[in-house]
Amino acid sequence: MNVRTLCLSILHDGDATGYEIRRLSVEGECSYFVEASFGSIYPALARLESEGLVSSRLEQQDGKPTKKIYSITPAGRDAFVQELSAPMGEEVFRSPFLLFARFAHLLPRELVAARANDYLAVRQEKHRIVAEAMETPSLNACDAWVINYGRAIMGVAEEYLRTHMDDLIKLGRAEPNKDAAE
Amino acid sequence: MNVRTLCLSILHDGDATGYEIRRLSVEGECSYFVEASFGSIYPALARLESEGLVSSRLEQQDGKPTKKIYSITPAGRDAFVQELSAPMGEEVFRSPFLLFARFAHLLPRELVAARANDYLAVRQEKHRIVAEAMETPSLNACDAWVINYGRAIMGVAEEYLRTHMDDLIKLGRAEPNKDAAE
DNA sequence: GGGGCGCTATGTCGGACCGATATATGTCGG
DNA sequence: CCGACATATATCGGTCCGACATAGCGCCCC
Known part of the structure; x- marks a missing residue:
């Protein structure tokens, strides 16, 4: 379960920025079994975009920094299902x-x-x-x-x-x- | 909970080789909340030895490769207790x-x-x-x-x-x- | 009113760690 | 007799985390 797949899974349910993906992975309903840091989310999104699995658009906001909103593409949905069908990694529990x-x-x-x-x-x-x-x-x-x-x-x-x-x-x-x- | 601390915790209970530490961390009674791979155990042991927290001796065996048996030193025990007293890392569960x-x-x-x-x-x-x-x-x-x-x-x-x-x-x-x- | 803190937001970088691989050798089963 | 498996050490590429850099805005307290 790499960060790429995590990003695709969140974008599958709706558009989001890197920041929102981070927040959902840490505070969301599924934060008890997935998580990722900025240091891996942003590079993962950049690579996914270069591969055509996600697309992005910029959105100006006043009072806040410009957002870069990512959407999953049809190719991205295919790749996501493919990834879920492939052999899974092991469960990790460290306490x-x-x-x-x-x-x-x-x-x-x-x-x-x-x-x-x-x-x-x-x-x-x-x-x-x-x-x-x-x-x-x-x-x-x-x-x-x-x-x-x-x-x-x-x-x-x-x-x-x-x-x-x-x-x-x-x-x-x-x-x-x-x-x-x- | 880094690999260094994991190694010290196992050596605290008795001498072991890198291979045995790996096996204990994967198959042992505590394998459900600790684990480490060779790629981090061997470098960690080397560094611990250079810092005087563990010592090693070689033991020839016929039919099997030479073992490098590590022991924890008194300084290592101190460092271990110190590490346990320091603020802990977060629990990790990835499924x-x-x-x-x-x-x-x-x-x-x-x-x-x-x-x-x-x-x-x-x-x-x-x-x-x-x-x-x-x-x-x-x-x-x-x-x-x-x-x-x-x-x-x-x-x-x-x-x-x-x-x-x-x-x-x-x-x-x-x-x-x-x-x-x- | 100003200083500090926290939130939104993107991104980089060093270091930790995993997974695969290399190497060597001996046993055991088919 | 050959491949699979176990013992044993070690390295290396790539992934990922945690800390930091940057930056503008709102809010609270003094």
Whole structure:
């Protein structure tokens, strides 16, 4: 799942600028399983345009910088379907928090507690965004399926964390001052 | 959570070669939230050694290539704890399957069914690995917490997929021959 | 009223990381 | 007997992220 495909997928649902693609990938209903940065979106769009898979038009705005609005072309739609039909990449899940949690016994209890609370807040926020996305009026059936899947998983993640984080915090070191205590 | 920290975390629990670090990160009990490739492990180990955070010794074996066994140094342990105490990176979840699922309505039903079945198999395998990891005899409390967290989430993911994948497959296109049907 | 911050908007650049490939060798199955 | 696979180290091209550069406008607070 490269950035090219991500851009095509967003443009498939409607025109957008590079900036909007970024925002949708980070804050949108699907931000829990796709994401891309400016540093890869803009070059990807430029390359897609040079290949004729997207087209662009400039739009002046007063008070704001000029926008470069991209549209997907028929060739782009074909290429997108082709890309979806080709073998997929692997799923990626990387969690710095879980790596941290594995070594909670090395770290002061206050730090473990702070991190666990931060992580819970992040999970709750993500869960809220996905739950809210289900309220979208014009939601196609595929999007609804994906959102429900995400909501089911996030719901459990949040609940497990909420009910078990105290166990993890108790594993943190009680006396952070003694260095050779372990 | 860079590859350097990942290497230190594995060496913290015992000596290993670059090859073994790779295998642990891909097949081990924590492979569901950490992973790294050879292309980043070997350079990372070389750099860690030049900085004195790990040391290495060569071990001849007959029938197999010479191994280069790495050990973490006291300075390496300090640096590891330091790194865990520093602000963490964001969690990453990228799912090509969910992007595919969002556009199931564009794709032939047989393809959707095949992909859903493949994905279910992958999820079941991952779930099995984590569930099995709980049986490990010498399991410290932190690892147990992390594994249980993963098991809870993977259990729900697998079950949701198993009970709802038919709904997704039904959203696939029934007649893949008509191109202009959409 | 002015200074700083944040938002919209495009884009570049260094560095991190993946995936494929190269190299060498030994085992095991067909 | 040959290819596939496992062990083991290492490099390289290309992708992608994160930080930075640029720039005009609105908003808030002092």
